[in-house]
Amino acid sequence: MKKLALCSLLLLASTARAAPILITGAGATFPFPLYSKWFSEYNKLYPDIRFNYQSIGSGGGIQQFTNGTVDFGATDAPMTPEELAKAPDVVHIPTVLGAVVVTYNAPFPALRLTPDLLASIYLGKITRWNDPALAKANPGVQFPDLPVTVVRRSDGSGTTYVFTDYLGKVSKEWKERVGTAKSVSWPVGLGGKGNEGVTGLIKQTPGAIGYVELAYANQNKLPLTVLQNRDGNFVAPSLESTSAAAAGVAIPADYRVSLTDPAGANAYPIASFTYLLVHKDAKDQAKGDAIVKFLWWAVHQGQALAGPLDYAPLPKAVVTMVEKTIQGLQVQGKPVPLASSR
Amino acid sequence: MRPSPAGDRAWAAGVAVLGGSILVVAGLILLELGGESVLAWRRLGLLRFLVGTDWDPVQDKFGALPFVYGTLVTSAVAILAAVPVSVGLALFLSEMGPKQLRRPVAFAIEVLAAIPSVIFGLWGLFVMVPWLRSTVEPALQRTLGFLPLFRGPTIGLGYLAAGLILAIMILPTIASVTIEVLKTVPLPLKEGALALGATRWEAIRMTVLPYARPGIVGAALLGLGRALGETMAVTMVIGNSPDIHASLFAPGYSLPAVIANEFAEATGDLHVSALAALGLVLFGITVLLNAFAQLLLKTVSRGFQRRPG
Numbered sequence: 001m002k003k004l005a006l007c008s009l010l011l012l013a014s015t016a017r018a019a020p021i022l023i024t025g026a027g028a029t030f031p032f033p034l035y036s037k038w039f040s041e042y043n044k045l046y047p048d049i050r051f052n053y054q055s056i057g058s059g060g061g062i063q064q065f066t067n068g069t070v071d072f073g074a075t076d077a078p079m080t081p082e083e084l085a086k087a088p089d090v091v092h093i094p095t096v097l098g099a100v101v102v103t104y105n106a107p108f109p110a111l112r113l114t115p116d117l118l119a120s121i122y123l124g125k126i127t128r129w130n131d132p133a134l135a136k137a138n139p140g141v142q143f144p145d146l147p148v149t150v151v152r153r154s155d156g157s158g159t160t161y162v163f164t165d166y167l168g169k170v171s172k173e174w175k176e177r178v179g180t181a182k183s184v185s186w187p188v189g190l191g192g193k194g195n196e197g198v199t200g201l202i203k204q205t206p207g208a209i210g211y212v213e214l215a216y217a218n219q220n221k222l223p224l225t226v227l228q229n230r231d232g233n234f235v236a237p238s239l240e241s242t243s244a245a246a247a248g249v250a251i252p253a254d255y256r257v258s259l260t261d262p263a264g265a266n267a268y269p270i271a272s273f274t275y276l277l278v279h280k281d282a283k284d285q286a287k288g289d290a291i292v293k294f295l296w297w298a299v300h301q302g303q304a305l306a307g308p309l310d311y312a313p314l315p316k317a318v319v320t321m322v323e324k325t326i327q328g329l330q331v332q333g334k335p336v337p338l339a340s341s342r
Numbered sequence: 343m344r345p346s347p348a349g350d351r352a353w354a355a356g357v358a359v360l361g362g363s364i365l366v367v368a369g370l371i372l373l374e375l376g377g378e379s380v381l382a383w384r385r386l387g388l389l390r391f392l393v394g395t396d397w398d399p400v401q402d403k404f405g406a407l408p409f410v411y412g413t414l415v416t417s418a419v420a421i422l423a424a425v426p427v428s429v430g431l432a433l434f435l436s437e438m439g440p441k442q443l444r445r446p447v448a449f450a451i452e453v454l455a456a457i458p459s460v461i462f463g464l465w466g467l468f469v470m471v472p473w474l475r476s477t478v479e480p481a482l483q484r485t486l487g488f489l490p491l492f493r494g495p496t497i498g499l500g501y502l503a504a505g506l507i508l509a510i511m512i513l514p515t516i517a518s519v520t521i522e523v524l525k526t527v528p529l530p531l532k533e534g535a536l537a538l539g540a541t542r543w544e545a546i547r548m549t550v551l552p553y554a555r556p557g558i559v560g561a562a563l564l565g566l567g568r569a570l571g572e573t574m575a576v577t578m579v580i581g582n583s584p585d586i587h588a589s590l591f592a593p594g595y596s597l598p599a600v601i602a603n604e605f606a607e608a609t610g611d612l613h614v615s616a617l618a619a620l621g622l623v624l625f626g627i628t629v630l631l632n633a634f635a636q637l638l639l640k641t642v643s644r645g646f647q648r649r650p651g
Contacts, residue, residue, distance in 0.1 A: 155603040155604065156604045185396065
């Protein structure tokens with residue numbers, strides 16, 4: 001009998017040692033496909049570390065992180081000063097870049113837009129496709145006599161935040177009349193729910209124009225508008241031109257920066273970071289350790305997995321910066337030993 | 343069996359708890375919505391919030407009227423379209439149609455009721471909206487264009503599309519309840535009418551419909567309840583623009599749709615609070631309509647002496 005008790009005690013102890021570390025996170029939907037790939041790949045390397053990520057939206061991610069219900073958060077838009085005040089020990093770690101692209105449903109093969117034209121369309125000033133201003137930017141294109149139907153997101157979203165942030169930078173009128181937010185009061189247009197809702201409306205409506213994420217547009221083979229960037233070049237949205245956007249902006253130490261309308265000859269103008277939110281000094285030894293090591297892996301080996309899933313990897317200079325940030329993270333007041341930088 | 347007063351009492355207490363729980367749940371919902379929306383009422387003002395037409399989260403301007411208007415208009419379109427069809431369908435099945443047809447049609451109605459609302463929304467967006475845009479709305483404009491209801495550009499998405507989707511969704515509810523109501527009409531009533539020389543239509547009009555009227559009104563109100571709260575299908579076809587238009591072709595917005603769309607990513611306490619306030623407004627509309635329904639039921643029941651059921 002005693003032997004049995006001893007045996008079961010040993011058994012218990014051994015299972016306790018091998019118990020997997022379960023790390024929970026919540027937040028942005030945009031990077032969800034990449035993050036699930038990362039978590040499953042990382043789990044193959046370290047079978048005792050398991051991630052559970054709920055893609056409930058950036059706002060929810062920030063809230064749950066602030067309330068301490070999850071171990072890490074994820075967001076597309078950096079936290080606002082009010083949000084930061086409630087979570088003073090948060091560190092933003094940029095993971096990859098995304099871009100917002102303008103797509104359309106009209107019978108011409110390519111569309112070029114200047115920042116002015118895009119803002120005018122979304123302000124409701126250009127209402128027909130045969131407007132002379134559009135013809136001027138697109139020499140040789142035969143524009144049909146069709147009304148321009150503006151389509152935008154109806155649900156609050158980081159994509160809308162980035163898009164309105166860009167319009168606010170290139171158009172003074174947009175900044176004053178509409179502003180930048182996850183939900184705004186749109187001057188014109190129809191609202192679709194999610195990327196798929198916007199795409200559905202565009203495909204349904206001849207003459208429609210709308211914005212979606214680059215990854216979504218690529219996977220669904222949507223026609224992409226070529227935009228004029230700050231240097232005056234017309235740049236097609238791609239992973240390379242998106243990464244180039246981060247190279248043209250001075251990045252502050254907390255990474256809370258808008259990448260829209262950047263300098264750079266080949267930079268696509270509507271790009272943004274997406275972030276993981278972690279604690280500067282984690283309380284739980286095992287979990288904190290695992291998260292820091294995972295971040296290190298994500299900004300190195302993880303970047304190679306981004307491209308195939310249509311996310312733009314971080315440029316070299318940003319990776320070097322993020323390395324320092326990760327090395328500065330602590331668990332119970334002590335730094336975490338990391339493998340040497342590659 | 344030996345009577346057991348203790349068991350009886352326990353049973354009575356148990357049932358009382360279950361019955362009371364619905365009041366507790368309703369009370370908690372009201373309390374939570376009230377608590378969440380206090381900030382909006384205080385900062386925006388009750389009247390200004392209710393009759394305000396601006397919805398601008400960037401500038402913290404919130405007005406509920408476009409959403410209230412959209413909810414009421416789409417529900418009205420739905421009721422106007424669904425009630426005649428449902429009553430006709432129910433009459434056909436219970437009075438006129440061949441017996442062999444009743445089961446399959448009744449089954450089809452039940453299947454219709456079981457389709458998830460997102461499927462209705464998708465079907466609406468990809469099938470009904472293009473049809474409305476290219477065929478129905480231009481035709482309405484040609485024939486009834488003198489009414490402000492049928493003016494403006496025909497984009498397909500809007501109040502009309504949302505109302506018609508809702509009509510299809512509430513049709514099974516209204517039809518199946520109406521069928522049950524028609525079953526309660528006593529046979530001697532109909533036989534009497536027929537014996538007096540009434541035609542089939544006259545018998546239905548003079549005996550069946552008056553007898554069943556309170557039940558039919560009740561069925562319509564059940565449908566209305568579903569129409570007011572429907573979110574997914576409506577948001578997919580209404581256009582999601584917080585504006586007020588007289589034309590049914592124009593895009594609008596509804597209360598449940600804006601709550602579902604903006605709540606998850608609402609930034610700023612006032613935005614969240616304004617959305618909770620919209621929830622309270624929707625709650626209020628439902629309560630008011632239910633009270634009105636009770637009143638209406640009483641009035642129509644008085645028109646016919648015997649109570650149905």
